[in-house]
Amino acid sequence: xxLGRAFRAxxxxxxRLAVRQxxxxxxxxxxxxxxxTLFPLAxxxxxxxxxxxxxxxxxxxxxxxxxxxxxxxxxxxxxxxTLEQMLLSPHPASVLALAKVVAHWLVTxxxxxLLAPLVALFLQLPMQALPALLATLALGTPLLxxxxxxxxxxxxxxxxxxxxxxxxxxxxxxxxxIFAAGAVDRAAAGLPIAGPIYLLAAMLVLxxxxxxxxxxxxxxxxLS
Amino acid sequence: MIPSRAVNMPAxxxxxxxxxxxxxxxxxxxxxxxxILFEALGFTLTPGGIVQLEGANGSGKxxxxxxxxxxxxxxxxxxxxxxxxxxxxxDEFLAALTYxxxxxxVKRDLTPRENLAASRALTTMEPxxxxxxxxxxxxxxxxxxxxxxxxxxxxxxRAALARLLVVPTPLWLLDEPLTALDTDGKRMLERLxxxxxxxxxxxxxxxxxALDLAATPVQRIRLGN
Numbered sequence: 001x002x003l004g005r006a007f008r009a010x011x012x013x014x015x016r017l018a019v020r021q022x023x024x025x026x027x028x029x030x031x032x033x034x035x036x037t038l039f040p041l042a043x044x045x046x047x048x049x050x051x052x053x054x055x056x057x058x059x060x061x062x063x064x065x066x067x068x069x070x071x072x073x074x075x076x077x078x079x080x081x082t083l084e085q086m087l088l089s090p091h092p093a094s095v096l097a098l099a100k101v102v103a104h105w106l107v108t109x110x111x112x113x114l115l116a117p118l119v120a121l122f123l124q125l126p127m128q129a130l131p132a133l134l135a136t137l138a139l140g141t142p143l144l145x146x147x148x149x150x151x152x153x154x155x156x157x158x159x160x161x162x163x164x165x166x167x168x169x170x171x172x173x174x175x176x177x178i179f180a181a182g183a184v185d186r187a188a189a190g191l192p193i194a195g196p197i198y199l200l201a202a203m204l205v206l207x208x209x210x211x212x213x214x215x216x217x218x219x220x221x222x223l224s
Numbered sequence: 225m226i227p228s229r230a231v232n233m234p235a236x237x238x239x240x241x242x243x244x245x246x247x248x249x250x251x252x253x254x255x256x257x258x259x260i261l262f263e264a265l266g267f268t269l270t271p272g273g274i275v276q277l278e279g280a281n282g283s284g285k286x287x288x289x290x291x292x293x294x295x296x297x298x299x300x301x302x303x304x305x306x307x308x309x310x311x312x313x314x315d316e317f318l319a320a321l322t323y324x325x326x327x328x329x330v331k332r333d334l335t336p337r338e339n340l341a342a343s344r345a346l347t348t349m350e351p352x353x354x355x356x357x358x359x360x361x362x363x364x365x366x367x368x369x370x371x372x373x374x375x376x377x378x379x380x381x382r383a384a385l386a387r388l389l390v391v392p393t394p395l396w397l398l399d400e401p402l403t404a405l406d407t408d409g410k411r412m413l414e415r416l417x418x419x420x421x422x423x424x425x426x427x428x429x430x431x432x433x434a435l436d437l438a439a440t441p442v443q444r445i446r447l448g449n
Binding site: 013081085087091 | 327328331
């Protein structure tokens with residue numbers, strides 16, 4: 001069968017599996033909302049303060065909630081042997097791995113983007129910054145998934161890869177955080193945001209082209 | 225003997241090339257954790273051939289199967305497919321093999337039918353059999369739409385074996401496929417392998433059990449000392 005069909009079948013299978021394990025699907029979403037609501041509880045509900053720190057809080061919460069389910073991207077497949085089958089396919093492993101990343105982003109990243117306006121309202125984010133927040137999340141969360149997938153692929157063969165994965169990924173996530181939170185900050189102050197948005201878009205294009213190959217190579221190392 | 229299904233081989237294959245070895249393993253050496261598992265291991269497989277790997281636990285049967293298909297690294301030696309080193313014809317080689325590891329490689333949250341569709345999509349071949357016929361032949365008749373988590377270990381193994389029937393690759397690499405199968409399941413698998421050999425297919429199988437494959441000759445390779 002063709003590569004396009006293989007890609008769609010892999011994407012469809014992973015989404016179907018995620019839907020059958022709904023509990024896991026809700027975890028990052030609840031975590032995102034919980035982390036974001038901790039800050040007003042700890043710092044006090046003054047609107048001026050919250051308005052000032054909301055972009056940073058929302059982005060840190062989004063980043064942490066992306067990290068939480070990251071390990072699930074390849075570990076279940078590693079454990080039940082379907083990852084081996086994927087690498088033994090005559091289709092390029094990089095394209096099949098990309099299908100898995102896309103599926104993972106659709107079930108963990110997109111819900112966070114959809115919940116973000118509510119959390120933004122909660123944290124008194126100025127309305128004029130909402131489009132910027134959604135734009136940075138739309139560009140940034142797939143970037144987090146792509147970078148994260150490389151880390152997961154590298155650590156999937158280790159017994160306790162989770163904590164190591166967080167240490168590995170957090171530094172790599174810093175540029176995304178800086179540009180994304182910065183853009184929302186600028187939008188809240190009424191400044192133009194084209195610069196950081198273009199930069200995030202460029203990073204996403206770069207990750208989309210290069211990350212699949214790095215993921216496939218890392219998976220081969222982990223499985224050998 | 226009339227094969228019940230044709231193994232996917234080019235139609236131009238003439239009788240004399242049928243005798244040429246398709247899979248050649250030469251002077252293979254594999255190590256794990258700085259320990260050499262086996263060295264100078266070699267065998268050839270011609271269409272219709274069966275190799276049975278024997279050896280104690282930890283003697284490297286799984287590593288050998290994984291090394292042949294390219295999952296485990298090779299220290300020395302080489303694997304050739306139809307006269308060319310595997311690496312040079314990797315796509316063709318991968319399209320021609322089915323590897324069933326000792327972990328079945330199926331998703332417990334999916335039904336046998338969904339699992340089969342997922343593995344079929346990973347191949348480049350057209351299905352040889354409709355799924356229901358395959359389920360019937362592996363003894364899962366009527367269970368095609370039951371999630372695997374509600375099936376027994378032996379039934380999960382059978383669901384994995386259905387892939388061998390639906391995706392008609394010439395080379396089967398089977399790692400302890402009898403695990404969790406009952407006597408009926410063992411006979412079913414022996415019949416699959418014998419039919420596969422009769423249709424010109426090749427099998428490398430690791431198992432401790434004596435295989436009853438009717439008249440089909442089996443090369444036995446013993447790993448470890």
